[in-house]
Every structure is written in C-alpha cells, then in structure tokens.
Amino acid sequence: MSDTSTTTDGPAYTTEAYAAVKKAVGSRRALYAPSVLEHAAKLLTDLWATGEKQKVLRP
Numbered sequence: 802m803s804d805t806s807t808t809t810d811g812p813a814y815t816t817e818a819y820a821a822v823k824k825a826v827g828s829r830r831a832l833y834a835p836s837v838l839e840h841a842a843k844l845l846t847d848l849w850a851t852g853e854k855q856k857v858l859r860p
Contacts, residue, residue, distance in 0.1 A: 814842035
C-alpha cells in the first residue's frame, strides 16, 4: 500500500485509493466535491487494509 497517514497532518487515505476513486467517477456525468472523493478514498483504503489483514487479495 502507498503512504497512509492517520494523523491530522495528512490524509487518512492512500494516493492509490484516491486515484482509483477518481478514475471510477471520471466516467460519470456528475460532479463530486473533493471532500466526497476523499471520503470515498478513505473508505477504500480501510477496505483494502481489512482485506490485507484477512489475507484477501485486492483486484
């Protein structure tokens, strides 16, 4: 996984997760506020971390 920060100094998501979220919404005809993308990236980061703990590979 990429750099993840859980402090208030940086984002609580990985750059890889943010890029994946941005790519996923790029094909939609809707506008998303940066805070929505950041929240989705944090959820994806948490999901990937849980998968790694459970020995589940991500796509």
